[in-house]
Amino acid sequence: MIAIKDLHKSYKMGSNVLHVLKGINFNVEEGEMVAIMGSSGSGKSTLLNIVGMLDLLDTGSYTLDGVPIVNLNETKAAKYRNKFLGFIFQSFNLINYKTALENVALPLYYQRVPKKERDEKALQYLTKVGLANWATHLPSELSGGQKQRVAIARALAAQPKVLLADEPTGALDSTTSYEVMQLLQEINDEGKTLLVVTHEEDIAKMCKRIVQLKDGVIIEDKKVNQIRASEYV
Amino acid sequence: MFSSDNWQEIFQTIKKNKLRTFLSGFTITLGLLIFITLLGLGNGLKNSFNQFFMDDATNTMFIFPGRTSMPYKGYNVNRTIQFKNDDLADIQKNFPFYLEYITPRIFRNGTVTFNNESNSYSYVGVSPAHQVSEKTIMMKGRYLNDLDVKEKTKYAVIGRLVEKDLFKDKSALGEHVIINNTAYKVIGVFQDEGGDNEERRIYVPYTTLQLIEKNTDDINQIVLAYKPELGYAGAMLFEEKLTKFLKEKHEIAPDDQSGVFVRNIADNMNDNQQLSGVLTLIVTFVGIGTLIAGVIGISNIMVFVIKERTKEIGVRKALGATPFSIITMILQESIFITLIAGYIGLFLGIFVLKMIGDKLEDYFILNPYIDLGTAITATIILILFGALAGYVPAKRAARIQPIVALRDE
Numbered sequence: 001m002i003a004i005k006d007l008h009k010s011y012k013m014g015s016n017v018l019h020v021l022k023g024i025n026f027n028v029e030e031g032e033m034v035a036i037m038g039s040s041g042s043g044k045s046t047l048l049n050i051v052g053m054l055d056l057l058d059t060g061s062y063t064l065d066g067v068p069i070v071n072l073n074e075t076k077a078a079k080y081r082n083k084f085l086g087f088i089f090q091s092f093n094l095i096n097y098k099t100a101l102e103n104v105a106l107p108l109y110y111q112r113v114p115k116k117e118r119d120e121k122a123l124q125y126l127t128k129v130g131l132a133n134w135a136t137h138l139p140s141e142l143s144g145g146q147k148q149r150v151a152i153a154r155a156l157a158a159q160p161k162v163l164l165a166d167e168p169t170g171a172l173d174s175t176t177s178y179e180v181m182q183l184l185q186e187i188n189d190e191g192k193t194l195l196v197v198t199h200e201e202d203i204a205k206m207c208k209r210i211v212q213l214k215d216g217v218i219i220e221d222k223k224v225n226q227i228r229a230s231e232y233v
Numbered sequence: 234m235f236s237s238d239n240w241q242e243i244f245q246t247i248k249k250n251k252l253r254t255f256l257s258g259f260t261i262t263l264g265l266l267i268f269i270t271l272l273g274l275g276n277g278l279k280n281s282f283n284q285f286f287m288d289d290a291t292n293t294m295f296i297f298p299g300r301t302s303m304p305y306k307g308y309n310v311n312r313t314i315q316f317k318n319d320d321l322a323d324i325q326k327n328f329p330f331y332l333e334y335i336t337p338r339i340f341r342n343g344t345v346t347f348n349n350e351s352n353s354y355s356y357v358g359v360s361p362a363h364q365v366s367e368k369t370i371m372m373k374g375r376y377l378n379d380l381d382v383k384e385k386t387k388y389a390v391i392g393r394l395v396e397k398d399l400f401k402d403k404s405a406l407g408e409h410v411i412i413n414n415t416a417y418k419v420i421g422v423f424q425d426e427g428g429d430n431e432e433r434r435i436y437v438p439y440t441t442l443q444l445i446e447k448n449t450d451d452i453n454q455i456v457l458a459y460k461p462e463l464g465y466a467g468a469m470l471f472e473e474k475l476t477k478f479l480k481e482k483h484e485i486a487p488d489d490q491s492g493v494f495v496r497n498i499a500d501n502m503n504d505n506q507q508l509s510g511v512l513t514l515i516v517t518f519v520g521i522g523t524l525i526a527g528v529i530g531i532s533n534i535m536v537f538v539i540k541e542r543t544k545e546i547g548v549r550k551a552l553g554a555t556p557f558s559i560i561t562m563i564l565q566e567s568i569f570i571t572l573i574a575g576y577i578g579l580f581l582g583i584f585v586l587k588m589i590g591d592k593l594e595d596y597f598i599l600n601p602y603i604d605l606g607t608a609i610t611a612t613i614i615l616i617l618f619g620a621l622a623g624y625v626p627a628k629r630a631a632r633i634q635p636i637v638a639l640r641d642e
């Protein structure tokens with residue numbers, strides 16, 4: 001599903017150059033649930049952003065679902081993002097003046113799905129994350145865990161091939177974190193590919209594979225026995 | 234991109250961000266309201282000003298002959314100067330560059346009779362250009378023309394009050410009046426804003442008058458107009474040259490102050506005209522200033538609005554919004570708001586001017602108005618700049634990488 005070869009990425013900060021990713025080789029198969037771990041500043045978010053086409057790589061190659069991601073202009077990147085990828089952020093990034101339902105429906109708007117169908121689908125995904133009764137509420141009326149579920153529903157709505165989550169539980173307490181992880185596990189059970197950036201050991205262990213990043217290289221990449229979040233809830 | 238779905242999305246953002254909508258709309262409305270009101274009041278001020286000072290054409294000069302006060306070239310002092318037809322011709326020949334038109338004036342007083350009614354009026358021998366210099370307005374019939382002058386026709390153009398005095402309620406057109414024993418056919422009736430005196434006048438071709446008066450070619454006064462584009466300085470120069478020319482021709486000492494008199498309306502009009510010009514300048518300046526203030530206001534608000542929406546734009550891009558769709562979204566929104574606000578401002582401004590009407594006449598503001606062209610141009614300018622003010626930051630926002638927009642502060 002994802003094939004990355006010899007990826008380098010650096011940021012220019014004035015006169016000095018910060019070499020963040022120094023030759024990443026990394027493949028993900030369909031249906032995997034991969035945790036990306038590492039200390040702060042090790043380049044986890046950078047890698048995820050490149051996979052998510054939110055950021056551009058310097059050298060190396062990246063193929064997503066057989067499509068080589070090269071010569072990305074903004075318009076093309078937007079189309080790919082909409083078609084292939086769903087994002088879940090630490091700070092939720094819901095649009096504050098839109099209701100839960102409207103937030104979930106937004107990626108479908110950019111897919112030009114007609115309004116009625118959009119709302120039906122959005123409600124369907126809200127139901128899936130257990131928030132059908134909250135459809136008409138604004139984000140400010142929801143708890144952190146509920147906001148993240150709306151964000152997950154929104155990420156699912158466009159039916160992407162891969163879900164990318166950057167510290168999805170970073171802003172949540174542990175009980176709520178496990179609930180969110182349980183939801184993500186269920187989504188993975190249905191066959192969706194997931195990449196989860198985290199620096200929490202217990203969250204990582206709820207994935208099926210853990211990749212350790214340090215100073216811009218992968219120092220460890222191992223399959224693990226998935227711990228079901230439901231055991232904690 | 235302009236589907237109804239699109240508009241729904243825009244209406245939603247407009248509806249749910251009332252403060253933002255209000256701020257940008259209010260700037261436009263207020264800007265236009267102030268612009269139209271100020272410009273209208275300025276025009277009102279100019280109106281009353283013009284009414285005070287601009288009865289006769291302002292680019293006019295009057296030339297009167299006098300008596301010499303110095304002996305010169307063997308002539309005695311106290312010689313009476315007499316203008317003749319060749320003075321007209323010579324001026325026309327020598328000053329084509331300056332001259333717009335020229336007309337003689339021969340003033341006479343006499344008894345004018347129609348049937349049993351008779352009265353004393355002044356009648357004036359003139360040429361057709363006199364109509365322009367006096368701003369004579371024809372009520373019916375026509376003014377004298379060049380053919381009348383050439384053929385020395387016995388035609389008369391009479392003032393409104395002459396007709397009223399002599400003809401009561403009947404029309405004078407086509408009737409014959411007797412002026413000092415000569416019958417003239419009335420070919421026109423005029424009115425003049427100069428007052429009752431000027432409407433108790435009769436104009437006849439000056440050549441006719443000369444013919445009747447023993448076939449002389451004497452004339453009393455010369456009235457001429459210079460080309461307005463000469464401006465004040467040009468008019469002064471013309472006056473100087475003309476005086477010199479006439480003094481030479483009639484052999485008057487160059488520094489004799491009383492041989493001929495040239496009265497230039499520009500002399501006393503100059504101050505007035507300058508004032509009127511300054512007024513126009515101030516009004517224009519204030520108007521442009523208001524527009525610029527409005528444009529700056531809307532630009533600032535748009536920059537602020539888009540800054541506030543940076544994160545939202547980042548989210549939309551992460552969800553698959555193309556840069557183009559971001560720009561059109563912001564533009565459609567800002568154009569929609571400025572369009573509505575612009576119309577409101579336009580109508581509010583015109584309404585305010587209508588309400589003021591003649592209520593401020595005591596403050597020298599007469600019939601304040603703005604011509605619709607100017608008002609609509611101002612509206613379009615504001616809408617255009619409102620859109621442009623939205624476009625520049627929108628374009629920048631659309632180019633921001635989504636991660637930059639999404640990064641937590």
Ligand SMILES: Nc1ncnc2c1ncn2[C@@H]1O[C@H](COP(=O)(O)OP(=O)(O)OP(=O)(O)O)[C@@H](O)[C@H]1O
Pocket residue numbers: 011012013018020038039040041042043044045046047199
């Ligand atoms: N746009 C950018 N410009 C400059 N430097 C950047 C940029 N984005 C990231 N960096 C730097 O690159 C390095 C890696 O950043 P990254 O966000 O990938 O780390 P991370 O592993 O996600 O850390 P954390 O656990 O704190 O989120 C950091 O030193 C960061 O300061």
Ligand SMILES: [Mg+2]
Pocket residue numbers: 044045046
């Ligand atoms: Mg990070």
